[in-house]
Amino acid sequence: MKQDISDIVQKALERLNAKWGVALPDIEVEIPRDEAMGDIATTVAMRLATLCKKPPRIIAEEIIAEIKNNILPPSSSLEKGERDIFDKIAIAGPGFINFKFTQKYFHKGLQSLLEEEHSSLRADIGKGAKIQVEFVSANPTGPLHIGHGRGAAVGSALCNILKAAGYDVQKEFYINDAGLQVKLLGRSVYARYQQLLGNEVPFPEDGYKGDYVEDIAHDIHTREGSRYLNTPFEECGEALTDYSYKMMLAHIGDDLKDFGVVFDNWQSERALHEQGKVESAIHTLRSKGLIYEKDGAVWFSATRFEDDKDRVVRKKDGEYTYFASDICYHKDKLDRGFDTIIDIWGADHHGYIPRIRSVLEAFDLPKEKFRVILIQMVSLLRHGVPVQMSKRAGAFITLREVIDEVGPDITKFIFLTRKADSHLEFDIDVAKEQSAENPVFYVQYAFARISSLFRQAEEKGVSDQGSGIRGEALAPLKENEEILLIKKLLQYPMVFEGAALACEPHRITYYLQELAGVFHAYYYKHRIISDDKGLTLARLGLCRGVKIVLDEGLKILGVSAPERM
């Protein structure tokens, strides 16, 4: 729909520009707010006004005349051409050009949806460009919490969108398996293990206090018995630490899997060190004169770029910082040949962005290739009361608990009903108890209703398959609600494109709710299966179109599309 208008207007503009001789602006096309104004509109005349130094309405008139006289197929006959595609082309307001399509146009649009199915809903924006999205990347020092869940839902949906938009997408989880935090987990497990066996060693200050730490200790005891009892941490710490974080990592992987999120690659931070990549990246910076020593530590001159402070890469104790691995990691990602790398972070890490951008600049890597999506905090509520979350104290609600209690579909859908960068209130009881009022069911119910229709049609021996919804078969669709519904279906590609370009999955969520709404209204008002076979087939065709688009959208969100409810 958008493409058709863009093409037609583009042709008209190119012809007219022989006379104007200006730099043509992009043709922006939008859905008018009010249905009555038209099906689609362009603002290009207003944009041209300053360029051509003419009033926008005059320009709009010229464009319309050009379209009617010289562009529209199949002949120069204005009446005929207009009848095939447009009911009306009109100027409105300050210079909008509003297009109103014919029923025939909508029938054809539905027909190509039915013929091409999902492929007609995707686009080739990416043209095979390699893009990598890194998300979740939770420290393997504890279970995933609800904030990670939001990141997982958004990241996964975004990847689905980008794939459908023709990008070659890789989903990556970065494992922070180096550094102090995993060591602290090891110490915590060590202490619990000793305590379990009656050796009351002190629990580390700021250690991880969650029950899962004891679980790991128990697990080690059942597998390996008491062999580490009274062994100093210096001797067995490494083994315990390794075991512990790998265990956590396995749990994280399981949680994600049950949430319906899978990764293509798990990149270990340790591996970067072991392969000498961290050292070599720092070395490269040093050779560029961007590394210096001060106070016994090694620093990166980030202030030469856009950061407001220089940053330590190697601590006084000789250990590399997390930032050092991150320097290496981001360079490495681009070295791996990705055209774009997207990092999805918790919004509390926003201060980190200038640092990484500085790094890319330091390596002469184009920083436009690096994009960050920030995920705002989730406030978890129970009965409208905030649940306080503190990881260190061990008092928090895990993603696992939420999935078990509320279910993955509802959880994901709620995460995806808001822009990533805006706060989200997640009330477990509202999500669960009022599940009938939950928007996810509204959308799924539309899908289930249609599925039910097809089952019944089949029982009555009516099938839209085989008999073929082609050519004139869709002509009986004449009701307002039917045209409205087709129009909604044909808007999907516009919404999808917008979601892909802006990296905003929530647009799909909103669209699906609207589509379901239009469908429910239609379903209530008009009977699909009737004695009129031609009409029944046409309406089933329309329903199949809705089903295809609902299916596509739900797949992108990672939410199931049930045949029955």
Next chain:
RNA sequence: GCGCCUGUAGCUCAGUUGGAUAGAGCAACUGCCUUCUAAGCAGUGGGCCAGGGGUUCGAAUCCCUUCAGGCGCGCCA
């Protein structure tokens, strides 16, 4: 103190990258099940888009400023 984000209906949030008379879902109130799933439909009420200034044909959207809230500003990750 500096930086980033947020402020839209009673509540939770959208708002097509600057477009037309500001939108949805809850909540409230009215109706609709002998008809393909009422997890549904139809309708009513509800707004100084935090306040103020600016930019232009046009601002919830961009710039400046004030106020309010959140988050950062480690040789943690």
